[in-house]
Amino acid sequence: MADKNGFFDLSKTTLSRRTALKGMAAGAGLALAPGFVRYSQAQSSAPIRIGFQSHRTGIGAAYGRWYEKTSAAAVKAINDAGGISGRKVELVIEDDGTDPARGAEVVNKFAKQHKTDIVFGTLFSHVVIGSAPAAGENKIPYFVVSEGHHVASTKLNRYVFQPGITDVKSQIQSMAPWIAANAGKKVTQIFPDFAFGYDHRDYLPPALKAQGGDVIAQIAIPPTESSFTKYFPQIPAETEVIYHVMVGPAVLTFVKELGEFYGSQRPQLFGFIDSLEAVDINSPGLEFLDGSHFWEGSPRYAQPDDSAAQKAYRAAVGIDDNGAAVGDAKDVSTAAHMFGCWETLYVVKKAMEDAGYKGPEDRAKLVEATEALKEFAEGPEHPQGPKTFNGKIHQCFGIQNISKVEGGKLKVVHKTKIEDGLYEPEGDYTTQAL
Amino acid sequence: MHFGPHLLLAALEGLVTSAVLALTALGLSLVFGVMRVVNVAHGEFFMLGAVLAWAVSTAISGHPAIGFVAALVIAPLLVGLVALVAERLVLRRLNYNPEGTIVATIGMLYIIQQLALTFYGPEARPVEPPFSYRILLPWFGYSGYKLSVVAASAILLVITWLVLTRTKIGLIMRATQYDRETAQAFGIPVERVYAGVFAVGAMLAAIAAVLIVPISQAHYLMGQDPLLLSFIVVIIGGLGSLRGTVVAAILIGLSDGIISMFFSPTLAKIIATLVVAMVLVFRPQGLFGATSR
Numbered sequence: 001m002a003d004k005n006g007f008f009d010l011s012k013t014t015l016s017r018r019t020a021l022k023g024m025a026a027g028a029g030l031a032l033a034p035g036f037v038r039y040s041q042a043q044s045s046a047p048i049r050i051g052f053q054s055h056r057t058g059i060g061a062a063y064g065r066w067y068e069k070t071s072a073a074a075v076k077a078i079n080d081a082g083g084i085s086g087r088k089v090e091l092v093i094e095d096d097g098t099d100p101a102r103g104a105e106v107v108n109k110f111a112k113q114h115k116t117d118i119v120f121g122t123l124f125s126h127v128v129i130g131s132a133p134a135a136g137e138n139k140i141p142y143f144v145v146s147e148g149h150h151v152a153s154t155k156l157n158r159y160v161f162q163p164g165i166t167d168v169k170s171q172i173q174s175m176a177p178w179i180a181a182n183a184g185k186k187v188t189q190i191f192p193d194f195a196f197g198y199d200h201r202d203y204l205p206p207a208l209k210a211q212g213g214d215v216i217a218q219i220a221i222p223p224t225e226s227s228f229t230k231y232f233p234q235i236p237a238e239t240e241v242i243y244h245v246m247v248g249p250a251v252l253t254f255v256k257e258l259g260e261f262y263g264s265q266r267p268q269l270f271g272f273i274d275s276l277e278a279v280d281i282n283s284p285g286l287e288f289l290d291g292s293h294f295w296e297g298s299p300r301y302a303q304p305d306d307s308a309a310q311k312a313y314r315a316a317v318g319i320d321d322n323g324a325a326v327g328d329a330k331d332v333s334t335a336a337h338m339f340g341c342w343e344t345l346y347v348v349k350k351a352m353e354d355a356g357y358k359g360p361e362d363r364a365k366l367v368e369a370t371e372a373l374k375e376f377a378e379g380p381e382h383p384q385g386p387k388t389f390n391g392k393i394h395q396c397f398g399i400q401n402i403s404k405v406e407g408g409k410l411k412v413v414h415k416t417k418i419e420d421g422l423y424e425p426e427g428d429y430t431t432q433a434l
Numbered sequence: 435m436h437f438g439p440h441l442l443l444a445a446l447e448g449l450v451t452s453a454v455l456a457l458t459a460l461g462l463s464l465v466f467g468v469m470r471v472v473n474v475a476h477g478e479f480f481m482l483g484a485v486l487a488w489a490v491s492t493a494i495s496g497h498p499a500i501g502f503v504a505a506l507v508i509a510p511l512l513v514g515l516v517a518l519v520a521e522r523l524v525l526r527r528l529n530y531n532p533e534g535t536i537v538a539t540i541g542m543l544y545i546i547q548q549l550a551l552t553f554y555g556p557e558a559r560p561v562e563p564p565f566s567y568r569i570l571l572p573w574f575g576y577s578g579y580k581l582s583v584v585a586a587s588a589i590l591l592v593i594t595w596l597v598l599t600r601t602k603i604g605l606i607m608r609a610t611q612y613d614r615e616t617a618q619a620f621g622i623p624v625e626r627v628y629a630g631v632f633a634v635g636a637m638l639a640a641i642a643a644v645l646i647v648p649i650s651q652a653h654y655l656m657g658q659d660p661l662l663l664s665f666i667v668v669i670i671g672g673l674g675s676l677r678g679t680v681v682a683a684i685l686i687g688l689s690d691g692i693i694s695m696f697f698s699p700t701l702a703k704i705i706a707t708l709v710v711a712m713v714l715v716f717r718p719q720g721l722f723g724a725t726s727r
Contacts, residue, residue, distance in 0.1 A: 059655070061556025222699060226650050226659060230447050230695040231439050232574070249558035249653040254647075260568055260577045284498070284562040 001315025031068050047090040048083070048352070050345075051110030053121040053131065059223070059248045060124045062278035063334050067121060067145065068093065070338040073317045074345040077380075078096040084349045085357065090197040092116050097167045100130025107131045111138035117360060118143060120344065123337060125150055125195040139434070141366055143348060145340035147274075149172075149199045149296070152395035154427025161370055164344030165337065166387075168199040169402050170421035173207045176293060178402055178414050180211035183293065184240025187213060190231070191245045193220040200245050200272075211414060221246065228254045232261045233394055235377075239289040239373060245272040252279055252286070259288030269293065273300070273403075273410075277334040280324075282408045289405045293413070296401040297338040299323075300332075301409045313342060313383035322409070339384045346381035347373065347389075347396075364434040370394075371430055392428040440695065448691025449648075449684075450580045453587035454642045458660045459667035460594060460676065461638030466675025468611045468631045471525060471535045475542035476639055477661030479517060483509050483640025484561075484652035491561050498562035502648070505561070510640040515602050516546075517636035521629050530628065543657075550654040563648035564590035568684060583645045590641060591680060598676060607631060611674065625722035666706055670713050672723020682721065 052071060055064030075089050083089055092114050096103040103122065110116045111134075118141045122128055125148035132150075135142035136157035143161045144151065151162040151167040181185070187208060191197035197220060205215040219234050228250075246254045248365065255275065258266075269292035281289070281300075300323030302314065317338070318326045325331035347370070354370035355362060371391030378386040387398040397418050403410040462476045486509035491501035520542055528534040567578030598604040610615045610627045618624045641662070643652075650656070667686055671678030687708055693702040713720060 057551060057556070062550070062558075067555060224659070226656070226698065227447065227451070230691060230699075231577075232442060233443060233695065252558060252560050252652060253650045257577075260575050263568060263570065265573045278557055283560045285560065285566075410586065 004227050006299045036218055045087055046358075049090050049092055049114065049116040050348070051107075051114055051116035051119040051121075052091045052093045053096050053103060053106050053110070053119055053127075055095050055123060055127070056093075056095035060122075060127075063337065064095075064098075065125045065294060066334040067340045067341050068121065069333075070317050070341040071121070071345060071427050074342040077316055078345060078349055081348040081370070084352050089345075089349075090290075094400035096122060096127055096131070098124050098127060100126050104134040105128040105130035106280045107134035107140070107142065108138065111135075111140045115360065117139075117357075118348065118363075118366070120144075120348070121341070122146065129156070129195055132160045135159045139363060140360075141363055141370070143344050145337065145344055147337060147340075149203070150195065151309065152393045152426070154425070154429055158362075158367060158394075158429045158432040161347075162385075163347040163370065163373070163376075163389055163394070163398070164342075165340030166398045166421060168196070168393050169203045169423060170395075170397055171295060172200065172203045173423060174400050174416035174420035175402060176204065176207035177211050177234075177420070178416070179241060179243070179249035179270055180208060180213040183270050185211075186215040186236075186238055186240040187243050187270075188219065188235050188239040188241070188267075189215055189243045189245075190219045190221065190235075192223045192247055194223055196247065196274075197245060200243075204243065215243075223248050226250045226253065229257045229258070229261060232258065235267075238299045241268045241270055242266075243270050246275045251275045252283060255289060256285035259285060262288075265333060271295070273297075273336045277336060278332050280330065280332050281405060281410060286298065290408075292405050294403050294405070294410060296336040296403050296410065296412070298335055298337075299358075299401050299403060299410065300335040301348075301403075301411070301414050303412050307378065307383070309380045309383040310378055313339070317327065317342070343376070343382050343387075345386060347376065350381075367434060384416065388422075392430055393425045394429055436573075439571070441692070443574060443576070444692040444695040445688065446576060446580070448688035448690075449584050449672055449674050450687075451690055452684045452687025453584040454563035454569075454646045455660070455667055455687050456591060457587050457642035457645075458639045459664040459671070459679050460591070461487050461635035461642075462491075462664045462673070463674055463676065463679045464638070465632055465666045465712070466668065468607055469522055469530055470532055471530055472532070472539070473632075473635065474536060474539040474661070475520075475546060476539075476635070476664060477657030477659075478543050478546035478550075479513050479636035479657075480639040480643045481550060481652075481654060481657035482516065484647040484656060485550055486512050486640070487644040487647045487652070488559050488561050488652040489554075493655050499564035502561065502644075502696040505647075506641070506644050510637040513640035514633040514637040518629055521632040525632065526625065526628075528650030543572045547654060547657070553627050554652075554654060556654065558651040558653040558665070560651045561647045577649070579648060583649070586645055587642070590638075592679045594638070595676060663706075666710050668720075669710050670721060672720025675720065675722040678722030680718055 037222050054068055055061055073089055079088050089277055094106045096106045107119050110119050122144055122145045125146055128144045128146045129150050136159050141159050145164050147165050149167045150156060151160055152167045191200045203217055208215055217236050219231055221231055271294050273294045273296045302321035319333045323333050323335045349368055349371040353367040357366050370421050373389045376382045376387045385399045387396045389396045400416040401412045402414040404413045456479055465471055465473045470696055487505035490508045494501040494504050524538050525535055528538055531594050569576045569689040606622055606626040606627055609622060614624055669681045671682030690702045
């Protein structure tokens with residue numbers, strides 16, 4: 001018998017009436033104490049904690065700062081409206097240094113040390129790719145706002161989602177017809193020599209070919225490069241359009257040197273605004289961009305046809321009509337991407353409420369509930385526009401804006417349709433075990 | 435583009451790199467030559483120069499040239515002051531111990547970098563060039579300002595050389611470099627010379643940064659590349675040798691420009707690093723460095 005010493009044999013002990021009363025009183029007192037009450041309800045009212053993997057330092061720091069601002073605004077809006085399933089939302093922020101190895105450490109830290117409910121955040125594709133395995137190992141849902149095709153490629157794992165921003169492959173496919181019809185058919189690509197650039201390198205040529213255009217040269221530039229003139233002689237003379245997607249702190253130099261090289265007799269320019277996120281379009285040396293075109297996820301400058309939701313979103317995040325911080329015209333935002341943080345947090349809210357999410361034990365349910373989502377209607381929760389979501393490849397698809405630089409502002413001249421950017425799924429995450 | 439113009443462009447680009455590199459590396463070389471301190475924070479003084487140039491030029495309104503000239507004077511002075519304080523508070527207390535100062539300057543590197551991130555922010559910010567004249571060649575356009583950087587750097591190098599060889603200050607510095615104890619015995623205030631040299635070294639980096647900042651923007655991480663290249667230059671040229679530093683800077687800058695244009699930038703870096711390795715194996719004192727005394 002296990003109870004050798006008879007500890008549980010009540011017949012041996014004499015439980016006096018006084019002792020019994022004391023015990024009952026103490027128990028009642030404990031139950032009435034405020035701390036105890038809160039503890040007993042921890043499952044239902046403790047805040048939902050979202051681990052935010054942020055580019056606070058490193059080459060993505062400008063993005064990180066605005067991703068934090070946007071996410072803080074979204075969390076405030078969600079909490080003001082009652083939180084997620086009545087629970088408050090709390091962001092726990094860790095710096096990933098815009099570094100893949102550090103990114104994976106941060107995901108581990110969220111899962112093991114902070115014990116957050118999910119991980120959310122980061123932009124740079126190499127950090128996402130580096131961090132995704134850690135999310136899979138810890139079985140913690142990882143919602144990224146990265147724009148790259150890596151999530152939709154189904155090369156990552158079942159715990160990684162990108163429900164707030166369209167991936168590059170879809171963006172390119174939806175814009176290629178416009179480029180071929182309006183800018184030119186002979187295209188030279190200049191892109192950063194890492195994952196995000198490779199998405200452009202791989203998906204533009206077929207998309208353009210389908211429109212009768214051709215990529216005649218591809219120039220890869222190391223992401224840490226600080227001077228660019230030496231690459232320009234590689235641009236063939238017959239180039240009609242230069243397609244540029246540089247990122248990082250040296251992009252201004254890139255554009256300026258391109259301007260010095262070509263002067264006014266330049267080919268058409270089509271760029272991803274990634275090149276100039278957080279940079280004032282009226283910076284000295286950028287006059288050269290006047291008349292050129294840019295992709296924008298969400299327009300930086302307020303447009304005449306902005307929806308009420310877009311206006312409310314801009315006010316909540318604190319950006320003015322020029323896309324700069326309210327009160328500091330020099331503090332230009334990363335408007336084309338950061339809307340994805342806002343929208344992703346609302347997707348998380350929807351999926352958690354659908355799943356009846358209670359705590360980390362429900363993470364698998366959350367994954368399935370996210371995969372079950374089909375579309376997001378345009379509105380306060382999705383101010384950039386309507387989106388569809390493919391649960392098999394964990395990727396959303398939305399509209400894209402093509403904007404022209406005119407009089408020192410970016411003016412939207414073309415909006416693509418969601419259908420333009422749809423492609424055959426390359427795999428299916430839902431077949432992977434949870 | 436044909437071979438001729440292509441080579442010309444490569445050479446021009448290489449010259450600009452060389453010019454800035456020569457100034458930066460000279461600062462590093464001077465500090466090592468005189469003080470025997472390997473200043474790992476040198477790149478951060480460079481960055482600080484660029485960041486302060488941005489601060490000064492945005493604070494001053496009017497023609498961009500006024501702001502730029504002000505930055506060219508004020509930024510290096512402020513950086514010199516920071517270096518002076520760092521020398522007093524850190525290096526002197528370590529008695530300029532070679533190992534100790536390496537670790538201490540690594541610490542300074544991070545402190546300066548993070549302070550810049552905190553107070554200046556993560557953005558790359560542009561400084562308007564004092565003039566924006568575009569030289570129109572038959573094959574391509576080229577920035578007139580870039581060429582003026584080469585000229586300015588050449589003038590500064592000549593001035594530094596004149597100061598070192600023709601003035602009393604230069605004599606004192608050379609004496610301290612040659613033999614610290616004997617110099618002290620002859621009444622040279624060695625500690626004051628050290629402080630001055632450390633400040634001047636940082637100021638040279640800051641001047642280089644102010645010159646380059648209208649071309650490539652001020653950013654808190656911009657000090658890393660110049661530091662690495664400066665070390666390469668100083669090792670090839672010979673630590674403490676002004677002539678070696680300049681020659682090596684031109685060599686590295688030009689080869690970087692030409693190789694990266696005709697082949698790939700990665701190959702240029704590979705070759706530069708390989709040259710460093712070869713120099714260290716076959717001529718450890720550098721191309722122009724004096725043999726051990």
